[in-house]
Amino acid sequence: MPAYPALDTTALSRRRLLQLIGLGAGTLTLAACVPEAGPAAPQAAGTAAAGAKTDFSFASWSLTEETAAPAIRELLGQYADANDVEVREVSYPYNEYISQLTLQVKGGQVTGAVHVDVAWLGSLAALGKLQDLGPLAQGADYTQAGLTASQFDGVQYGLPWNIGAIGLIANSGLLEQAGIGDAPATVDEFEAALKDLKKLGGGVVPYAASTKAAQLKDVLIWMETFGSPLLDGGKVTIGDDASVEAVTWYKSLYDQGLIAADVDRFDARSLFAQGRAAIYDDAIVGRDAVVSESPDKKLADKLTAWSRPVLAAGDTPRALVWGGALAVVQGEGAETAADFARWMTSDVEVAKQYFAARGLPPATESALALPEVADDAFGAQFAERITATATTNPFWVYPQYAQIETVIAEQVQAVLVGSAEPKAAMEKAGAAAQKLVD
Amino acid sequence: MSASQVETLQHTNSHSPPRRLTDGQFALLLLLPGGALLLGVVLYPLVAALVTAFFEQSLVVPGRTFVGLANIVDVLTVDFPRLLWQTLVFTVGTTIFPFVIGFALALALNTRIRGAKVLRGLMLIPWLVPGVVVSFLWMWIFNANYGVLNALLETLGLIDGPVAWLAQPGTAMTAVVVAKTWQSFPWMMVMLLAGLQTVPRELHEAAEMDGAGTVRRFFSITLPQVKGIVGLVLLLELIWNFQHFDIIYVLTGGGPAGATQTFATAVYETAFHGFDLGHAGALGLLWMVLLMGLVVVYIRFSEKGEGK
Numbered sequence: 132m133p134a135y136p137a138l139d140t141t142a143l144s145r146r147r148l149l150q151l152i153g154l155g156a157g158t159l160t161l162a163a164c165v166p167e168a169g170p171a172a173p174q175a176a177g178t179a180a181a182g183a184k185t186d187f188s189f190a191s192w193s194l195t196e197e198t199a200a201p202a203i204r205e206l207l208g209q210y211a212d213a214n215d216v217e218v219r220e221v222s223y224p225y226n227e228y229i230s231q232l233t234l235q236v237k238g239g240q241v242t243g244a245v246h247v248d249v250a251w252l253g254s255l256a257a258l259g260k261l262q263d264l265g266p267l268a269q270g271a272d273y274t275q276a277g278l279t280a281s282q283f284d285g286v287q288y289g290l291p292w293n294i295g296a297i298g299l300i301a302n303s304g305l306l307e308q309a310g311i312g313d314a315p316a317t318v319d320e321f322e323a324a325l326k327d328l329k330k331l332g333g334g335v336v337p338y339a340a341s342t343k344a345a346q347l348k349d350v351l352i353w354m355e356t357f358g359s360p361l362l363d364g365g366k367v368t369i370g371d372d373a374s375v376e377a378v379t380w381y382k383s384l385y386d387q388g389l390i391a392a393d394v395d396r397f398d399a400r401s402l403f404a405q406g407r408a409a410i411y412d413d414a415i416v417g418r419d420a421v422v423s424e425s426p427d428k429k430l431a432d433k434l435t436a437w438s439r440p441v442l443a444a445g446d447t448p449r450a451l452v453w454g455g456a457l458a459v460v461q462g463e464g465a466e467t468a469a470d471f472a473r474w475m476t477s478d479v480e481v482a483k484q485y486f487a488a489r490g491l492p493p494a495t496e497s498a499l500a501l502p503e504v505a506d507d508a509f510g511a512q513f514a515e516r517i518t519a520t521a522t523t524n525p526f527w528v529y530p531q532y533a534q535i536e537t538v539i540a541e542q543v544q545a546v547l548v549g550s551a552e553p554k555a556a557m558e559k560a561g562a563a564a565q566k567l568v569d
Numbered sequence: 570m571s572a573s574q575v576e577t578l579q580h581t582n583s584h585s586p587p588r589r590l591t592d593g594q595f596a597l598l599l600l601l602p603g604g605a606l607l608l609g610v611v612l613y614p615l616v617a618a619l620v621t622a623f624f625e626q627s628l629v630v631p632g633r634t635f636v637g638l639a640n641i642v643d644v645l646t647v648d649f650p651r652l653l654w655q656t657l658v659f660t661v662g663t664t665i666f667p668f669v670i671g672f673a674l675a676l677a678l679n680t681r682i683r684g685a686k687v688l689r690g691l692m693l694i695p696w697l698v699p700g701v702v703v704s705f706l707w708m709w710i711f712n713a714n715y716g717v718l719n720a721l722l723e724t725l726g727l728i729d730g731p732v733a734w735l736a737q738p739g740t741a742m743t744a745v746v747v748a749k750t751w752q753s754f755p756w757m758m759v760m761l762l763a764g765l766q767t768v769p770r771e772l773h774e775a776a777e778m779d780g781a782g783t784v785r786r787f788f789s790i791t792l793p794q795v796k797g798i799v800g801l802v803l804l805l806e807l808i809w810n811f812q813h814f815d816i817i818y819v820l821t822g823g824g825p826a827g828a829t830q831t832f833a834t835a836v837y838e839t840a841f842h843g844f845d846l847g848h849a850g851a852l853g854l855l856w857m858v859l860l861m862g863l864v865v866v867y868i869r870f871s872e873k874g875e876g877k
Binding site for chain 1: 715824
């Protein structure tokens with residue numbers, strides 16, 4: 132039996148240590164030399180010869196949402212059965228979606244159809260893996276607003292699915308109890324209405340505005356309301372008087388208990404559904420969520436859309452464009468995924484079925500003309516009072532949009548919790564955002 | 570057949586002994602699969618991630634630019650002191666509190682009480698629950714608007730209105746430490762109980778006969794006998810908590826306004842929400858250097874234990 136020398140596992144000579152450091156440095160150098168893949172020009176969908184349908188993936192945050200998932204799964208099933216393919220589901224919650232999707236797309240783990248918020252198109256397009264869906268968009272009667280919202284840098288990266296805006300949604304039952312008749316026109320009137328709502332007591336949050344960092348981007352629309360353009364000719368204006376005034380006002384609402392701590396869009400929907408919040412910010416997609424979650428069977432009839440109050444009478448109310456589009460990531464199953472994206476977004480029967488299930492405004496002229504869509508009173512009110520004046524966020528054109536949003540949200544949150552003064556915080560946010568824009 | 574032919578034939582037919590591997594070569598062969606795996610799935614990704622510390626690199630914008638130590642300087646001058654302090658508060662808090670609770674329970678369970686085995690099993694439950702589930706549970710307890718804690722305190726008349734436990738810098742870190750303590754104390758308890766059970770009862774009996782009280786016996790017999798295991802669990806907890814991610818991230822996401830941000834959550838936030846791989850790499854590099862310090866202490870401690 133051979134005698135094995137005892138291994139000395141503890142002693143580490145200086146020479147050995149140097150050898151290890153040398154090895155480590157060598158490996159670092161090698162790793163540093165690994166080439167980075169550059170961006171690829173977008174490949175046009177629908178230009179390749181149409182082959183047999185293949186299996187593909189479909190990514191959507193809505194698949195994680197109890198109220199949305201069944202309607203989407205039903206449509207996925209219909210497409211899969213009709214074309215004899217398998218549709219693999221990929222899903223992450225909304226607040227994690229863009230980060231996870233970016234990683235997966237960059238790493239090549241996700242290809243096929245992806246549901247995107249139109250705000251993210253710039254970030255995803257920068258990865259160089261989205262298909263140009265321009266040829267596919269031709270021949271379908273998408274609304275011009277939908278097509279424009281789903282473009283980035285002039286390229287049709289998305290096919291519009293549901294395009295609208297984010298605005299204020301109120302519970303007319305609670306407004307009535309508080310003696311609030313007409314929607315407040317100005318910021319001062321709005322604050323007065325919130326104070327009246329607070330007097331209702333019973334733990335009612337007058338305005339379930341976003342206060343968690345994940346959704347604090349909502350404050351940007353208030354900055355615009357107060358007169359800050361956010362971005363002016365490539366110069367970030369956050370830190371100007373208007374943005375500071377907006378954040379100071381937001382903080383005063385927080386301190387007065389007119390908005391609540393620890394709220395994001397999903398908390399706000401929950402509070403609103405339970406009748407514990409009178410007003411909150413959402414797109415029309417929120418209707419489906421709050422109505423289905425509410426113990427109040429008549430909540431749907433109590434919903435009312437408010438134009439965002441303005442700083443001075445006569446100003447144009449601000450609203451933020453909101454929309455979901457379907458994009459296609461190059462790779463396995465992309466051809467069929469593109470066909471699916473067009474079917475899902477432009478087929479009138481699909482739009483009819485999806486509208487019946489979720490009440491979301493479709494993005495084609497023919498679907499918008501459907502009687503059930505045209506007769507939707509809340510939808511029409513929302514479109515007239517909110518969507519009509521909606522504008523895009525000027526930061527969306529930057530691939531670093533998510534980063535910009537994060538640095539601003541962090542500083543606004545610091546103001547809300549009292550760790551920073553509005554002026555200093557907004558100047559810091561503006562400087563950080565400017566660095567990213569440059 | 571000539572003599573030379575015979576010699577050649579003999580030479581051809583002669584069998585050379587089979588080539589044997591030396592012990593060193595054999596050991597190397599055994600290490601090869603493990604080593605390759607380690608290199609492929611641990612070392613390479615680690616090194617590649619650390620290398621990004623020296624580049625300006627975004628997750629969404631292709632390409633990268635070498636910036637030398639700029640990212641590290643940025644991190645050291647802006648975020649590092651705050652992150653270090655918060656990481657230390659979290660690490661020390663989530664090590665000390667579970668230790669005190671775990672040790673107290675271990676001492677109690679080490680006595681001859683009825684149902685000790687059942688109690689020990691029940692107390693293990695928090696440790697068996699996955700971290701994300703623990704986080705959601707405590708998130709529900711601490712939620713400002715529909716949380717159980719606020720409801721309870723309001724019912725008892727201790728607070729007038731809802732307290733935003735997770736949304737105020739002063740209470741958020743406490744809430745995170747409470748949640749992690751609840752998850753960690755069972756492990757501490759089990760380890761310390763195992764240590765306590767190795768202390769010979771005769772020592773206690775002899776001391777008792779000599780008139781030593783409970784406190785005296787604890788400090789003079791129990792503690793010296795279990796100090797090895799105490800040191801080990803404290804060190805391991807410190808190392809794990811220094812790297813802890815899930816409970817902090819799910820419960821507060823590092824907020825409000827970064828008040829519960831630790832190195833672990835900051836690296837994730839910077840890389841995957843801020844898409845800034847360069848600064849995330851720099852944070853990771855500094856974090857690893859600090860962690861190495863703890864690991865060295867642990868190795869020294871283990872060696873000392875083995876030596877004894």
